[in-house]
Amino acid sequence: MAALPAQRVEMIPIERVTVVNPRVRNKGSFREIVENISKVGLKRPITVTRRTEAGGPFYDLVCGQGRLEAYIELGQLEVPALVVSADTEDCLVASLVENCARRKHGAFDLLKDIRGMEQRGDTIAEVARKTGLTQEYVRGISRLIERGEQRLLRSVESGIIPLSVAVEIAEAPDHEVQAALSTAYEKGLLKGRKLLVARQIIERRRRHGKDLGVHGGPTKEKVSVDSLVRAYKDDVARKRSLVARANATRDRLLCVVEALRRLRADEQFTALLEDEDLATLPDNLAVQMRAERAVLA
Known part of the structure; x- marks a missing residue:
């Protein structure tokens, strides 16, 4: 322009x-x-x-x-x-x-402007060029608004949850939302305090819905002894499930380490690995195998 x-x-x-x-x-x-x-x-x-x-x-x-x-x-x-x-x-x-x-522009105000431009025939690429925003940002904000994800939009605006992570959460089934958070953590997109705050936002989204409420704040749930007990039981159940999955993962890893240890003791298998130039192991895995041998010795 x-x-x-x-x-x-x-x-x-x-x-x-x-x-x-x-x-x-x-x-x-x-x-x-x-x-x-x-x-x-x-x-x-x-x-x-x-x-x-x-x-x-x-x-x-x-x-x-x-x-x-x-x-x-x-x-x-x-x-x-x-x-x-x-x-x-x-x-x-x-x-x-x-x-x-x-x-700092608000996502709802921004989308209102973008929608007006789209209604006049502008494509996402043209809107991005005219506003100086990236196509990914324009497209991501649009998808969140279309899904009514006011809580996620607020978290994106405040810099708590990256836009790409918010879109992934919005499009994930409820039972896969925690997996999306875990993936974001592994990629380094959510760490430390931001990860804790993001978990709280997701939990409020699960309990109270995607909308922030009529006045822009979270909808309020009547607090009672029964609701507190339910919240406590839900939290305990989630943590028990997490512990069970962690134990299962540990057991699988121990089986893998033991299998590799036995294979490494097989001279023919070791010779085959050397012929294929595959005789080395990742440092962390080698350390773990040495630790297992020390325990068994």
């Missing part, structure tokens, strides 16, 4: 400005904007493009929704505006870029 050429700053009627890409504002941040403008005035004009219609002119907002709404809150009838020349698509893209640069 080409840079929007500035024309001039004008005082324009607020009632003639249309917000083409509206966003929900944080009330606390909005109050700060209002108080700041009421004390020192508007430091930077809003940006609009002129739209000529019968009874006009009218204006489409490109950047500055918070400043515009602050002026409305303060009872102003006109607002200083930088009037630029741009078509509708350039205005929407400029608005998206400004919001991405102004703050």
